[in-house]
Amino acid sequence: MPVVTPYIPEYITVHIGAPSSGGENVTVTFSNYIKNVASSEIYPTWEPPALRANILAQVSFALNRVYTEFYPSRGYPFQITSSTAYDQKFIPSRNIFENVAKLVDEIFDDYIRRQGHVEPLSAKFCNGTTTTCDGLSQWGSQDLALGGYNSMQILRNYYGDDIELVIDAPIQGIRLSYPGSALRRDDSGPEVAVIQTSLNRISQDYPAIPKIWPVDGIFGEQTENAVRKFQSIFKLTSDGVVGKSTWYKLVYLYVGITRLSELVTEGQTFFGISFQYPDAVELGDSGEKVNVLQYMLAVLSQFNDELPLITIDGVFGPVTREAVRAFQEKKHLPETGIADRKTWDYLYREFQGVSETVLDNPNLFPSERQSGADADTDYGTTTQMTQFPGYPLTLGSHDA
Structure with missing residues (x-):
């Protein structure tokens, strides 16, 4: 949800230990972070295809944490932890293997994603001996490399044939998705479209939140009403204004509902609709x-x-x-x-x-069905089967 184009952060802040532990936060360059993780997680004597496959998985997993703002949306001042129970191993001031460092320098700005998805793959892995998982087996990758598999064949063996590699992603400083000031009625722009798209998806699981249509990037009455209902449900100040707390609650819920931080994910495919004239659209065009x-x-x-x-x-x-x-x-x-x-x-x-x-006529297409004096607090008054989505359903329609 947070950003349209994933990027490689110049620096990443690692919390030493479990998220809620009292460990220190260490900020290092992203390439040095991956060098440390790779030197801590795998053996430098492994075959080059196995090393490459494991490093790409480590890069992609870390980038998924950055992209989804997994920890900042929970109120933490870091992007990832050093705990293997939650993330991947990082040991401050450890020695880095020379061949690992050289390989990381070549591919730290490449990552895995599923075809048609925006977000980096949450490429989970385990050692494959004492622990097993649905992701990559570290020792299994070495066995496949010895059997002649290249790095992409190894990755597809574990993550599926529908993955692809993004090469030379842009490098920049950490960019927080919150625009820096509250968004409210009459504001407009891509941040408003993110709010609208997020609320529409969240409303599929919390159908008391009215649908917003069109997703046009304009903070109008529909958007304000949806924000108020969202805030009411999640015990936030119900003022219809998207400040930092509401924004990151949206991020948290959106990422969780779509499973963007999971290996099996609904996937991020778009961020709403722009009705601005692009250029002449004619026979043979697509997109x-x-x-x-x-x-x-x-x-x-x-x-x-x-x-x-x-x-x-x-x-x-x-x-x-x-x-x-x-x-x-x-x-x-x-x-x-x-x-x-x-x-x-x-x-x-x-x-x-x-x-x-x-x-938008509430008499023709009511967004909520009221029931009783306390309907505002009755989250069951609207259901996924009875709430009109806000636009006509025709051949080719799909959910927001």
Whole structure:
């Protein structure tokens, strides 16, 4: 949730011992941290593919802790611990093996992720002899290397065929996700979109929180109401303002619900929808801008029989082109089948009109079903089966 693009931190702060212990916090460069972990966890005499596979797992696990703000969201002033019961072994001031240090220098800015996911894989591992786990077996990786496996074959053996390697990730200082000041009504920007997306996902497990639609990065009445309900449920000051405590409670719940810090995870795939005109969208294009275009067309087709139904698949094919042409004909625009700026603006204005007059109308689509005088404290009054998600469900729809 916190950041769109994972990065390699210049420095990482390690707590010596279990999270709640009184141990010191040690700040080291990320590459030196990995050198220490690798020298503490594996043997330098192992085959190079086994060493490489283990180091990539260690890098990815640490980056997952940084990306998910696993400990800061719990109020701790560090990114990871030295306890193998929670994280991976780190021994202050230990000797570093020369061949391990050289290999880490080559690959400390590479990491594993699942295809289609944003977050670094929480690449858990164990020694494979005295302890076993669902992740990588350290001694097993050496056996596979001796059998001729390369590092990616070893990793896929343990983590699955759907993993990929990100090469040369950017390096920067630790970036806390909290924007630095509270977000409230009438604010806008990507941080608001993060709030909206997070609340929508959390509401699947806590359905008393009303859905927000559209996810547009604008802190309006819907967002304020959802924030208030979230704060009420989790015993925060119910003021509708997202300060630091509310922000990190959102991070904590979002990461936990989606299991972003687990080996088996729902995965982080997107952060909301931007309706800002990207550039001309036309036949052969693909990606998020096509998804947004198709979504607006799909919504409008529910209210206008002149527009054909389309599948939201992120691919601008002939059917999408015909839908654009049909909309252009309806609006007396040049029928090019290309979503240029004028077509996009007309399309967005009509979509917004439907959203404001129909989808946001509480009489037509109530976000909560009240029951009794104390309905505000009755978290069971809205259920996943009865709460309208805030937008029409059509072919290709998916959860936030």
